[in-house]
Amino acid sequence: MVLFGTLGRDLASYAWWTIVAGVSAWAVALVLTYLGDRGVAVGVALASGLGLSIALAFVGGRWITTEDWPLW
Numbered sequence: 001m002v003l004f005g006t007l008g009r010d011l012a013s014y015a016w017w018t019i020v021a022g023v024s025a026w027a028v029a030l031v032l033t034y035l036g037d038r039g040v041a042v043g044v045a046l047a048s049g050l051g052l053s054i055a056l057a058f059v060g061g062r063w064i065t066t067e068d069w070p071l072w
Contacts, residue, residue, distance in 0.1 A: 001025065001051035011062055012070050018055040022048045 004021035008014030025048035032041035062070045 001048060005051070005055070011058060012072075015055050015059050015071055018051055022052045025051075 001018060001021045004017040005014050008017045025044050029041040029044040029048070032038070032044065059070055062068075
Protein backbone atom coordinates (compact mmCIF):
# COMPACT_ATOMS: atom_id res chain seq x y z
CA MET A 1 0.00 0.00 0.00
CA VAL A 2 2.85 2.39 0.76
CA LEU A 3 4.45 1.76 -2.63
CA PHE A 4 1.21 2.50 -4.43
CA GLY A 5 0.63 5.62 -2.32
CA THR A 6 4.05 7.04 -3.13
CA LEU A 7 3.17 7.08 -6.82
CA GLY A 8 0.75 9.94 -6.20
CA ARG A 9 1.88 13.52 -6.72
CA ASP A 10 -1.05 15.17 -4.95
CA LEU A 11 -3.85 14.12 -2.62
CA ALA A 12 -6.21 13.00 -5.40
CA SER A 13 -3.67 10.73 -7.09
CA TYR A 14 -2.51 9.42 -3.70
CA ALA A 15 -6.10 8.53 -2.83
CA TRP A 16 -6.77 6.85 -6.18
CA TRP A 17 -3.55 4.81 -6.01
CA THR A 18 -4.46 3.78 -2.46
CA ILE A 19 -7.93 2.71 -3.61
CA VAL A 20 -6.36 0.63 -6.40
CA ALA A 21 -3.97 -0.95 -3.90
CA GLY A 22 -6.82 -1.69 -1.50
CA VAL A 23 -8.93 -3.36 -4.18
CA SER A 24 -5.91 -5.40 -5.30
CA ALA A 25 -5.22 -6.45 -1.71
CA TRP A 26 -8.83 -7.52 -1.20
CA ALA A 27 -8.66 -9.59 -4.41
CA VAL A 28 -5.52 -11.30 -3.11
CA ALA A 29 -7.23 -11.87 0.25
CA LEU A 30 -10.15 -13.57 -1.51
CA VAL A 31 -7.76 -15.84 -3.41
CA LEU A 32 -5.90 -16.68 -0.21
CA THR A 33 -9.20 -17.47 1.51
CA TYR A 34 -10.17 -19.75 -1.36
CA LEU A 35 -6.81 -21.53 -1.16
CA GLY A 36 -7.24 -22.07 2.58
CA ASP A 37 -4.74 -19.62 4.05
CA ARG A 38 -7.33 -17.66 6.02
CA GLY A 39 -4.93 -16.22 8.59
CA VAL A 40 -2.85 -14.45 5.97
CA ALA A 41 -6.02 -13.33 4.19
CA VAL A 42 -7.25 -11.68 7.38
CA GLY A 43 -3.92 -9.90 7.80
CA VAL A 44 -4.00 -8.63 4.22
CA ALA A 45 -7.59 -7.44 4.63
CA LEU A 46 -6.78 -5.66 7.90
CA ALA A 47 -3.72 -3.94 6.45
CA SER A 48 -5.60 -2.77 3.38
CA GLY A 49 -8.48 -1.55 5.51
CA LEU A 50 -6.07 0.47 7.64
CA GLY A 51 -4.45 1.99 4.55
CA LEU A 52 -7.82 2.91 3.07
CA SER A 53 -8.90 4.45 6.38
CA ILE A 54 -5.82 6.67 6.44
CA ALA A 55 -6.45 7.80 2.86
CA LEU A 56 -10.09 8.49 3.72
CA ALA A 57 -9.01 10.62 6.69
CA PHE A 58 -6.80 12.76 4.45
CA VAL A 59 -9.50 13.10 1.78
CA GLY A 60 -12.12 13.94 4.40
CA GLY A 61 -9.86 16.50 6.03
CA ARG A 62 -9.24 18.23 2.71
CA TRP A 63 -12.94 18.12 1.88
CA ILE A 64 -13.87 19.70 5.21
CA THR A 65 -11.29 22.48 5.01
CA THR A 66 -11.73 23.45 1.34
CA GLU A 67 -15.36 22.34 0.76
CA ASP A 68 -14.18 20.81 -2.52
CA TRP A 69 -14.23 17.04 -3.11
CA PRO A 70 -10.59 16.24 -3.93
CA LEU A 71 -11.14 13.04 -5.91
CA TRP A 72 -12.80 14.63 -8.94
